[in-house]
Amino acid sequence: MRIPLLIYLGAAAEAAPLAAAAVVRRPQPGARGWVLGWTGVLVCADALQLYLALHGERNLWVGYGVTVAGALLLWGFAYWQAGETARLTLRMATVLFVLAWVVLTLAFDNVSNLSRAGNPMANTVCLVASVWTLLSRSFRSRGDLLAQDWFWVSAGVALYFALWSAMDLMRALLFGHDMLLMSRLQEVGFAVNIVAFLAIARGVTCRVAT
Numbered sequence: 001m002r003i004p005l006l007i008y009l010g011a012a013a014e015a016a017p018l019a020a021a022a023v024v025r026r027p028q029p030g031a032r033g034w035v036l037g038w039t040g041v042l043v044c045a046d047a048l049q050l051y052l053a054l055h056g057e058r059n060l061w062v063g064y065g066v067t068v069a070g071a072l073l074l075w076g077f078a079y080w081q082a083g084e085t086a087r088l089t090l091r092m093a094t095v096l097f098v099l100a101w102v103v104l105t106l107a108f109d110n111v112s113n114l115s116r117a118g119n120p121m122a123n124t125v126c127l128v129a130s131v132w133t134l135l136s137r138s139f140r141s142r143g144d145l146l147a148q149d150w151f152w153v154s155a156g157v158a159l160y161f162a163l164w165s166a167m168d169l170m171r172a173l174l175f176g177h178d179m180l181l182m183s184r185l186q187e188v189g190f191a192v193n194i195v196a197f198l199a200i201a202r203g204v205t206c207r208v209a210t
Contacts, residue, residue: 004183010190011046013197014039020201032204034076035153039200041069061111067119070126071098073157077133080150082140090129097125120168127161130154152203160196163189 017039021028028036045066052059071094078090105111105118134154138145145151167189 004187006187007190010193011050013194014042014046016197016201017204018043021204024205026205026208028204029208030079031076032149032153032208034072034079035157035200036204038069038072038076039197041072042066058112060114064105064109064111064115064119067115067122068098068101070122073126074129077129077154080133080137080154082136086136093125093129097122114168120165123161123165123168127158127165130158130161134158147206149203149206149208152199152206156196156199156203159199160193163192163196 017036021032021036045062049059049062052062074090074094074097078087078094081087081090101118101122104121105115108117109115109119131154133150137148137150137154141148141151167185170185
């Protein structure tokens with residue numbers, strides 16, 4: 001099976017934050033460490049999916065593990081909340097997120113096919129958390145937004161989950177019906193993926209606020 005170059009590039013871009021963190025050689029405390037952990041899960045999952053695809057094996061089940069890893073993001077974003085109440089709320093939401101994903105996946109999904117319940121819920125929650133972090137911190141910020149790690153990271157994560165929430169819906173509609181169009185949409189998605197992870201990579205190179 002021939003895999004388009006754009007998909008390779010889009011998947012490789014997910015390693016950009018890890019590479020950026022290695023280049024700047026700065027500590028990545030708090031939220032940044034959790035976000036880098038999430039990107040590490042994505043990179044490993046991409047490698048596994050590629051291996052399975054090249055060997056003609058089904059790889060849709062790998063996406064389920066990637067989705068629940070969104071809990072790493074939620075826990076990390078808790079560090080960027082303005083008050084203790086907001087931080088505690090997001091940490092409690094992280095636990096509920098995992099429980100809800102497990103229940104929905106067991107009740108409505110089949111890991112051999114695209115998710116209809118668990119993954120869409122997870123993507124929506126992560127999108128809301130990243131957008132909330134971006135907006136709430138932006139409204140309170142008095143400095144240069146472009147110099148803030150939370151700005152770049154939350155914007156990149158929001159773009160990623162907005163993209164793949166829409167893509168999951170389109171793939172669910174097209175799966176088994178128009179595979180050519182589905183493949184083209186995948187290429188567009190991975191092109192946007194590059195932008196999202198370059199933004200996250202920019203965030204991890206910012207100086208850590210003290």
